[in-house]
Amino acid sequence: AMSISRSSRAAQGLFRRLAVTPGAALRNTAPASWTQVAGVTSVAYRGAVAPGVRACVNPGFAAGAVRTISVEALKPLDSFERRHNSATKADETAMAQLVGFDTMDALVDATVPTDIRLAAEMDMGQWTKPLSESEFLVTMKTMAAKKPGV
Numbered sequence: 001a002m003s004i005s006r007s008s009r010a011a012q013g014l015f016r017r018l019a020v021t022p023g024a025a026l027r028n029t030a031p032a033s034w035t036q037v038a039g040v041t042s043v044a045y046r047g048a049v050a051p052g053v054r055a056c057v058n059p060g061f062a063a064g065a066v067r068t069i070s071v072e073a074l075k076p077l078d079s080f081e082r083r084h085n086s087a088t089k090a091d092e093t094a095m096a097q098l099v100g101f102d103t104m105d106a107l108v109d110a111t112v113p114t115d116i117r118l119a120a121e122m123d124m125g126q127w128t129k130p131l132s133e134s135e136f137l138v139t140m141k142t143m144a145a146k147k148p149g150v
Contacts, residue, residue, distance in 0.1 A: 076134035 087095070092104045101107040121128065131139065
């Protein structure tokens with residue numbers, strides 16, 4: 001019998017994986033089925049590794065490697081502020097110290113006149129309480145759904 005190199009076997013396996021229609025089961029007896037979610041195709045093993053966790057194989061990269069995905073990892077991160085205001089408290093303190101102040105509050109106290117600053121929190125009615133990114137999106141979608149013609 002002719003021996004097939006490891007790279008040839010890998011290429012043949014990759015071709016077989018790519019030739020299967022996403023969403024179609026490989027075989028009734030196969031331990032895995034193809035799924036396509038948001039443009040990403042993966043092999044998902046039947047059954048769960050643990051409650052709320054599925055094992056998935058990404059056929060295009062490291063075929064045979066198993067990766068577990070926690071349901072918790074799919075929940076909203078509410079990381080808008082961190083993504084868009086990347087300075088941490090330590091960064092803010094370092095910046096304030098660079099210009100001669102111990103904290104950002106000390107910098108603001110020294111540079112913004114007290115007669116133009118609010119002593120209390122601004123009352124903005126229902127919008128006074130800050131919303132997380134996911135809370136904001138739900139609120140806006142709810143408001144948009146109430147508008148006629150949308």
